[in-house]
Amino acid sequence: MPKHVGLISLMVVCSLWSMPRAAHAQALTPHTLQLDAAKLEKQGLSLAQEAAQLGQFQQFELALPRAKLASQLAPKNDKVWFLLGGLQLQAKDYDAAIAALQKAQSLNPKNADVLFALGSANFQQQKYQAAISNYQAGLQLKPNDPDGWFDLGNAYYMLGRLPDAIAQYNKAVSQNQKFWPAINNIGLIKYEQGDREGAIKQWQTAVSLEQQAAEPLLALAVALYTKGDRQQSLKLGEAALRIDGRYGDLNFLKENLWGQRLLADTKKFLELPSIQAALEQQGRPQPTQ
Template identity: 30%
Template sequence: MARRRIVATVLAAGALAWTTPAQALVPYVYLPTPEERRGSSIGIGRTAAQLLQLGQPREAAQLAALAVRLQPDDERLWSVLAEAQLRSNQLTEASRSLARAKALNPDKAGLWFAEAAIALRSERPDEAVSLLRRGLQLDPKNAAAYFDLGNARILQRNLPSALEAFEQATGLKPSFWEALNNQALVLYEMGQRDEAIVRWRRVLTIDNNPEPMLALAAALHRRGGAEQEALTLAKDALAGNPNYVLPLHQVEQLWGPQIRQATADLLMRSELRDTVERAQANATWKKSN
């Protein structure tokens, strides 16, 4: 009994000591300063941007989301998050992130261009045109924005305006072969087929890409007089990118009905049967939207 009383006395004394303010155990939680939070968020944001460059948009989006939680008033971090979400097809989330970024810095042209890209991906060309025009007021020498404007005009079926936009893009950047290729696509649909062929040939002096290669082959085949060249170009094009054997892929690349029909006629040639079958077997196209 005496031992129990001693133990009870010791425990009681300990309990009293625990509740005494001078002896209380206070959990220690380190709270970083605003400067430290800002430095951490910038570092995380840079890592997210590097992941984007490495082709890892979902991982980039996760890091960028952490960065904006640490520093929600930095539009650069929201921009990185929006880009990562856009590349990983999180279009709704990307729109929200861009809205936050634009609220912080409405005069940054890139934010308007990025929002236009989302509108284009969502097949809202009227909205994209409006956004691109606003961005070009802020950055009038942006060749990529004129290229996107041309694509939006194609979706609006406004081919003269599309051609003008693509020509503005190559005026700013003569090596911009994608814009030159799209000039040829538009010209072909407008009935200016010889000029389209001239521009596709010019594209191939800049980049030996399968898309203008196949389009040129189809145009040459339709015009006649260069059959062997057309067949050779078609074989090389489908070997380089078999997805172009698929009409739906052509549609996504904004090929108009006339060049698609010319391509279909070319690919019916018996000399291309093996090439076409091989391309159909190897095609890996998936709709990007």
């Protein structure tokens, strides 16, 4: 800016100083941008929709920033907070997920799915009693949800409350007779309790409901092998691993609630030459120790 002040500029400065105080204040007050709250919320919902679509393709690095911004643009929308919490849960950012889900719950206490998601967050942090409370609260609002009963059964399972777990699994099946994961898990419990025949019946039922379900198929193969039915067991085991090679990993099986007795028998089964060949075809040449 020039060091000298021209005549016209000086006149302007003098005229400003001689103006009434109110006019002086008005002249210096900056214009403020008037934000349209409804328009911002609409933009937030659009971002949330984008985040949801990206989340479906596991693109969390792209989905999460959009969901976070959406929660800022539409802070009173419980569905946006639920989406954010769900994405953070999938990204295993549990503390952030719980905070977002609790915000969603405060905005809409009647959304059972939010409570189920809170239960999942606690379950994955091994806070099983807290998860049970979440699931039970969700089921009070949505008692016909088979997934809710199934998740509650899993929480009881992890606490070693096996009769309670079976009771919840049966409730899941009563809501959906084709809900094979609950039937499968009843088989897991029966096998650990030494009831091999009862477990086999459960897994046979699960396979009849979903022939492409690798888990009950492999469990059935292992149980039949321990029973002495070698030919049938190998056929089923190879089929299971072709469907999903992850089930050749003992750690993966443990994460899916397989107990010590079944894991020990499965380890022996996975070491069989024909099963090893099936694992090699899936890029898993050795079972995890």
